[in-house]
Amino acid sequence: MNVLNCEIENRPYHEAFMREAIDMAELALKSDETPVGCVFVRDGKVLARGMNGTNISMNGTRHAEFVALSQILAEHPPSVLQDTDLYVTVEPCIMCASTLRQFRIRAVYFGCLNDRFGGCGGVMRVCDDPSVDPPYPIYGGIYREEAIMLLRRFYVQENEKAPEPKQKKNRELKTEILPVTVQIPSPQLGE
C-alpha cells in the first residue's frame, strides 16, 4: 500500500482538520521554527494544537506532537488518546510515532513523508511493526504539496538570514512537486 495514495473515507472532514494543522505550521514558519503543525481531534473537536518549538526551547524533543500531547496530558487522562486522531503536516518522526503508539492514538493523518526521520513509513514503520502495543492506521498525502512548500520556504528563509553565504547560497524556492509515484528529493528536516 502506498501510504500517500490511500483511500480516505469522508476526505473533506479530514482536510478541514489538516487545514488547521497547516495554520499551525504557518505560525511556526513565522516564528522561525521548522514549519510542522498538528492538531489532535476528539469527537470532531480540536483537543489541542501544536507547532514545532525546538528552536525557541533549544530542546530537540519539542516536536509539534509532543507540544500538543503535553497540553492534553495536563488536562486529561492518557486514555482520551484512544479515541483521538492526530492531523500533522509532516509524517511523525520515529520518536513521536513510538510515543503515539504507546498512548494508543486512534489514527494518524499526515501531509508529506519525512524521509530522514519518519516513523510511519518514511524510514521505519513504528506505527504498525510487530510490537506489544496495538498498531494504529496511517493516512498520508493530505495537502502534501502545501506541507512540502512550507518546508522549502523555511529553508530558503533560513538561508537568507545566514550571516555568511554557505554553499547553498542563492537557493531558490523550487515550486515543482513531483507526483508521489516518483522518488522525491524531499526537504530535509533539520541540518
Ligand SMILES: [Zn+2]
Ligand atoms: Zn517527532
